[in-house]
Amino acid sequence: MFLFRLLLKNAFRHRLRTLLTMVGLVVAICAFGLLRTIIDAWYAGVEGTSSVRLVTRNSISLTFPLPLNYAERLRNVDGVTGVSWSNWFGGVYITERNFFPQFAVEPASYLALYPEYVLKDEEKKAFLLDRQGCIVGRKLANQYGWKVGDQIPLRGTIFPGTWTFTLRGIWDGADAKTDESQLLFHWQLLAETNKKRLKRSADYVGVYIVRINEPNNAPIVSERIDQQFKNSLAETLTETEKAFQLGFVSMSEAILVAVNAVSYVIIIIIMAVMANTMSMTARERLAEYATLKALGFSPGFVVKLLFGESLVIAFIGGGAGLLLTLPIAAAFAKSVGSLFPVFAVSDTTMMLQLLASLIVGVVAAAWPAWKMSRIDIVNGLRHVA
Incomplete structure (x- = not known):
């Protein structure tokens, strides 16, 4: 002392x-x-990834979509236990300064692949039943003061027009690494609206999210998936969710x-x-x-x-x-x-x-x-x- x-x-x-x-x-x-x-x-984003999820995208670039009919073929690949898909939306909320990720997803299968998104049962049910509904993460809801039932207008940049969604649920992350800054809405709404506005088929998705039975099987399952679509009009590149996220970080x-x-x-x-x-x-x-x-x-x-x-x-x-x-x-x-x-x-x-x-x-x-x-x-x- x-x-x-x-x-x-x-x-x-x-x-x-x-x-x-x-x-x-x-x-x-x-x-x-x-x-x-x-x-x-x-x-x-890399740290919050799952070892049992793969991402399948077009081998040329993310900007090139994949046909919707790939989903059934992916489900039949040995080692695959779940399949869903999503599209980047890229809308603007009020002003360009309000940037946050927005994805059109297949609700039921997508939420099944992301158990870290903790959503109340009644809110999940309301989202699944409402084609015009959306859900957001807690951080995003707090940032803009949103509450369940609010109307959220987004001005499309990739997909023209004003898209208005009804907030049906707010999820909490299972841990601190879970992303709570996204907005998810129905992929079917996006596809149907585009068919009406563009007068052509919109049965394409941005990426497929694939769940596998064992993390150690990721390399072999990825190879099986890419071999499945080799020499097709839309060849695929499949990688772990972590590698997919690292691709963005490397930029x-x-x-x-x-x-x-x-x-x-x-x-x-x-x-x-x-x-x-x-x-x-x-x-x-x-x-x-x-x-x-x-x-x-x-x-x-x-x-x-x-x-x-x-x-x-x-x-x-x-x-x-x-x-x-x-x-x-x-x-x-x-x-x-x-x-x-x-x-x-x-x-x-x-x-x-x-x-x-x-x-x-x-x-x-x-x-x-x-x-x-x-x-x-x-x-x-x-x-x-």
């Missing part, structure tokens, strides 16, 4: 310098945590690498600032350390003093930065809306923040501690005023 009080008193001997150093640490650790959380949020890989690099550069910069602070502290107390050695204290005690003081400053600043990260992340998540379906500071990020604080404290004190442990007593005492 005495040693801790001594370290605390030494740390705040020059209050302004110490406080400015701590402010720098708070900003650095907070920025590091926020940037790491942004990276985690970018990969949230922004350069940005993620840059964000990741910046997060560590921030730590290196504050490490240099902290090292400068500790070097100034050591030079100012040169005579004090020489006196301690003259009184019989070992070089190790001097090392402990410097490392201890550096760690006290690092952990106070780092701890404050960690705590500040939580409200800043919450405010950031609110400001970006549904851009990041899942945005929360993870336990891993908080552990990295604490580890970064520890590393900063240790590295900043290493050089001055080594120098002061080797100080010559006579030369050190010459600095006494």
Whole structure:
């Protein structure tokens, strides 16, 4: 306890310098945590995938659809236990700023494949019975203040016209990784409306979602599916849901690498600032350390003093930065809306923040501690005023 009080008193001997150093640490650790959380949020869709779901799309591109009659053939593939489909809608709610994912799905089979969407029985039934109905995730409903029974108008960009849906249910995620920022409505409504407006067949889907019996069978089932439609007018590419999501993440890989690099550069910069602070502290107390050695204290005690003081400053600043990260992340998540379906500071990020604080404290004190442990007593005492 005495040693801790001594370290605390030494740390705040020059209050302004110490406080400015701590402010720098708070900003650095907070920025590091926020940037790491942004990276985690970018990969949230990947982390929330299921190992028993595959995605089958057109082998050329996602923009090319697949025939609806593929569904029955997919069900007959060995290892497949469930099939559903969806279409990206791409509508605009009021203004272009209100972006969120919207999918036309086959309701019964789709919800059966996504048990992580927890929906009340009565709301699920109402959605299944209402061709004009839709369901949304809790985060999306909270963002726009929607409640069951509300009318939600969307202006089509891919599919022209104004589409108005009745909100029949709001699902909650089974865990924190579940996406709650989507809107789902009946694929049949989309197909029938397009037939009327476009005067041509609309029996095409964007992608098929396939459930398999065993996660280990994903490669062989994927191969069976693609072989089934080889040399057809619409060949397929089947991959795990995780690989499918990673395909979207890879489009922004350069940005993620840059964000990741910046997060560590921030730590290196504050490490240099902290090292400068500790070097100034050591030079100012040169005579004090020489006196301690003259009184019989070992070089190790001097090392402990410097490392201890550096760690006290690092952990106070780092701890404050960690705590500040939580409200800043919450405010950031609110400001970006549904851009990041899942945005929360993870336990891993908080552990990295604490580890970064520890590393900063240790590295900043290493050089001055080594120098002061080797100080010559006579030369050190010459600095006494």
